[in-house]
Amino acid sequence: MIDFSTQYLGLKLNGPIVVSSTPLSESIDNVRRMEDAGASAIVLTSLFEEQLELESRALDEDLSRGTESFAESLGYLPDLDDYRMTQEVYLEHLRRAKAAVAIPIMASLNGATPGGWVRFAKDMEQAGADAIELNTYALATDKSQTSAELELQLLDLVASVTHAVKAPVAVKLSRSFTSLPHLVSRLEDVGARGVVLFNRFYQPDFDIETLEVRPTLHFSTPSELLSRLHWAAILYGHMNIDLAITGGVHSAEDVLKGIMAGAGITMMASALHIHGIEHIGRVLADMRYWLEKREYASLWETRGCLSRRSVPDTSPFDRGNYIKTLSSYSLRQTVAAF
Ligand SMILES: Cc1cc2nc3c(=O)[nH]c(=O)nc-3n(C[C@H](O)[C@H](O)[C@H](O)COP(=O)(O)O)c2cc1C
Numbered sequence: 001m002i003d004f005s006t007q008y009l010g011l012k013l014n015g016p017i018v019v020s021s022t023p024l025s026e027s028i029d030n031v032r033r034m035e036d037a038g039a040s041a042i043v044l045t046s047l048f049e050e051q052l053e054l055e056s057r058a059l060d061e062d063l064s065r066g067t068e069s070f071a072e073s074l075g076y077l078p079d080l081d082d083y084r085m086t087q088e089v090y091l092e093h094l095r096r097a098k099a100a101v102a103i104p105i106m107a108s109l110n111g112a113t114p115g116g117w118v119r120f121a122k123d124m125e126q127a128g129a130d131a132i133e134l135n136t137y138a139l140a141t142d143k144s145q146t147s148a149e150l151e152l153q154l155l156d157l158v159a160s161v162t163h164a165v166k167a168p169v170a171v172k173l174s175r176s177f178t179s180l181p182h183l184v185s186r187l188e189d190v191g192a193r194g195v196v197l198f199n200r201f202y203q204p205d206f207d208i209e210t211l212e213v214r215p216t217l218h219f220s221t222p223s224e225l226l227s228r229l230h231w232a233a234i235l236y237g238h239m240n241i242d243l244a245i246t247g248g249v250h251s252a253e254d255v256l257k258g259i260m261a262g263a264g265i266t267m268m269a270s271a272l273h274i275h276g277i278e279h280i281g282r283v284l285a286d287m288r289y290w291l292e293k294r295e296y297a298s299l300w301e302t303r304g305c306l307s308r309r310s311v312p313d314t315s316p317f318d319r320g321n322y323i324k325t326l327s328s329y330s331l332r333q334t335v336a337a338f
Contacts, residue, residue, distance in 0.1 A: 002291045003298035004284070006040070008242050008264040009131045009168035009193045011104050013040035016255055016287075016299060017280050020196075020246045020267035021045050021108045021133065026085075030277060031097045031105075037280035040265070041104040043133050044097065047090050049111025052120050055087055087120065091127040104130035106170075112138035114157045118164055125165045134161050135172040137199055147178055154183075155190050162191030170194035170244065174201065175227055185239050194242035195235075196267070197228045219270035224248030229261045234317055236262025236307035250274075252286030262304040 004015040018041045019025060019034050025042050034042055085093065090107075097105045107124035109132060111117060121132050136154055140147070162169045169191065175198040177183045184195055205216045225248030232243045245258040246267035258266035271279055287299070296302060304310055308317045315321055 002288050002296065003300070004040075004287075005298070006259075006264050006300060006303075008041070008244060009170055011041070011130060011168070013104070013265060015040040015284060016259055016265050017249075017283065018043065018244070018265045018267045019272065019280075020269045021135070022269040022273065024269075024272055024277065025097070026093065028093075028096050028100050031100055033277045034280065035101040035103050037278050038284045039103060039280050041106060041130070042097070042101075043106040043108055043267070044090075044094060045085070046108040046110035046135055047085065047087065047120065049109075049113065049115065049117050052087065052111075052117035053115065056116065087123070091123055094124065094127045094129060098128040106131040106133050108133045108135055108172075109161070110135040110137060111157065112136060113153060114160050118157070118160045121161045121165045121167075121169075125167045129167055131168045131170060131193075132161060132165060133170045133172055133196060134158060135199060137174070151177070151183055151186070155186055158187055158192055159190040168193035170196050170242070172196040172199050172246070174199050175231065180231060181235060181238065184235055184241060188239050188241040192241060194244055194264075196244040196246050197231050197235075197263075198247055200224070200247055219273055220248050220250075222248045222250045222254055225254055225257065229257055230317065232258065232261040232263045233307045236304045237309040252283045252290060255283060255287060256290065256302065257306070259299060259303050260306040262307040264303075 006013050006016050008018070015038055017039055019039045021043045023045055024030050025034065025044050031042060094105065094107055105128065107121075107127075107129035109118070109121055109124070111134075121134075124132055134157070136157065138150065138154065140150055158169070158171055171187055171192045171194070173180075173183075173195055187195060200220065202215065202217055204213045206213055225245070228245040228247050232245055235243060243263045244265050244267060245261070245263045246269070249255060249258060249266045249268050250271040255266045268280065291299065291302075308314050315324070
């Protein structure tokens, strides 16, 4: 029997598939089904900086029986009713999820700027979260802000969370950084135990008939996996921080590629929305078949075998690949033309 056990954020996990943050885990019944299907941990949906700030300002306002300024100042913030969970509901759900299953439950905080809201990480820890995933979704839209300033802001934010809790903290990152290896090593310096590669960006679509800009959410396809594999393979082995892959993990082959790139775990959301929670069990069975056929004793022995430090030719990860890819394409085109 293949040993699927892996490690992530100092936690011993019984398999490589973690359910990433999705509303599917907002039902305790689903949380149990995820464990039964073979998920080794679950990341709950996020609580948002805006939501936490909004709730604490509402409380202040209530307490001071204040002016109308608070209501007026809410104009630019999303409607509180749009959020799925309030703080108390979130913590109660976290406690119930912890009580329902034996696998680790990770809570998720989602924000962009340091502030009082990060204190909520402590409440999550006290409610039983085995780890905190910090989703740092920031967009640079201000031309006066430099990339160095944005990175410092991110590091401050992560430091404020890692100082607030003893539980391990993983940072869910965007891939848009000039030097990802440098940033990840700084994240390790400020106490992050893991990085989750990568946050998906939900760009709005344009409706040219109504001249409206609309939010869109499409499920991922496996083609999104490549950028995650690429960066996990580059980062693996150069620091102690753990790597997780989210984005485009749909099949056994995708999970195996993620581990071979160097990730400790891979995460699934879209595949479970599309195929159902029991898909996890089918993927694990396919992996078992593949590994047994090649006489592997454990999944762990495959870890990092296709990382940049493990392969004899590193050019596929570097500029060499870019040149090779472009020139091979033009050759094919030329052959086809004659
Ligand atoms: C419906 C839906 C809701 C999501 N909500 C969150 C969220 O609250 N916080 C978060 O960090 N990621 C959220 N995500 C992103 C997923 O956790 C995941 O990172 C992303 O979908 C890429 O993985 P996938 O290719 O397996 O879908 C959500 C994804 C979906 C599809």
